[in-house]
Amino acid sequence: MRCLIYSVLIFFCVIAVPGCAPDQQTQQEASVERPARKKRPPKQQPVAAAEQPQPAGQPFGYSSAGKADPFRPLVVDTAAKKASEARSRDREFLTPLQKYELKDLKLVAVVVSDDGPTAMLEDPTGYGYVVRTGMLVGPNDGVVERVTRTGIIVREKIFNSLGEEEPRISTITIQQLE
Numbered sequence: 001m002r003c004l005i006y007s008v009l010i011f012f013c014v015i016a017v018p019g020c021a022p023d024q025q026t027q028q029e030a031s032v033e034r035p036a037r038k039k040r041p042p043k044q045q046p047v048a049a050a051e052q053p054q055p056a057g058q059p060f061g062y063s064s065a066g067k068a069d070p071f072r073p074l075v076v077d078t079a080a081k082k083a084s085e086a087r088s089r090d091r092e093f094l095t096p097l098q099k100y101e102l103k104d105l106k107l108v109a110v111v112v113s114d115d116g117p118t119a120m121l122e123d124p125t126g127y128g129y130v131v132r133t134g135m136l137v138g139p140n141d142g143v144v145e146r147v148t149r150t151g152i153i154v155r156e157k158i159f160n161s162l163g164e165e166e167p168r169i170s171t172i173t174i175q176q177l178e
Contacts, residue, residue, distance in 0.1 A: 095136055097129055102138045107172045117147035
C-alpha cells in the first residue's frame with residue numbers, strides 16, 4: 001500500500017515540475033518589443049462657447065443652459081402636483097383675511113345679536129375685520145363654521161404628505177387679560 005502511495009506522489013511530481021518551469025516561447029515573446037500602435041485622434045465635436053477651454057489663471061465657468069436639472073425627480077406624483085398648484089394661487093386675488101395664517105390673527109371681540117353672532121379679528125398690522133359664519137379666513141381655504149361666545153371655529157383644507165386633501169378644524173379664542 002505504501003508503495004502505491006509513493007509511486008503516485010512521484011508521478012505527480014514528475015508531471016508538475018516541467019509545468020512550473022518558464023516557457024521559452026513566452027520568454028522570447030516578452031523580450032521582443034512590439035511597435036507602438038498609432039492612436040487615432042478623437043473625433044472633433046462642435047464645442048459650445050461656454051464649454052471652450054479657458055486659459056490657465058481664469059476662474060472656471062459653467063453654464064447649465066439646455067441641460068437637464070439633476071435634482072428634478074424622474075417620476076412626478078400627480079397628487080402632489082395638484083396640491084402644489086392649489087397652494088400656489090395668486091395672492092392678489094385673496095381677501096385680506098386669507099393672506100394671514102390663523103395663528104397670526106387675534107380674536108378681539110364676539111357680539112351675539114338677533115342677526116346671528118359676529119366676531120372681530122385683528123391682523124398683525126392692527127387692522128380689524130368683522131367675521132360671520134361662512135366667511136373665508138386663512139390661506140388654506142378656511143371657512144368660518146361657527147361663531148361661539150368664546151371664539152370662532154374654522155374648517156381648513158390641508159394637504160397631507162401624499163397630496164390628499166384633509167379637513168382640519170381650528171379654533172381661535174379670545175385672549176383673556178390678566
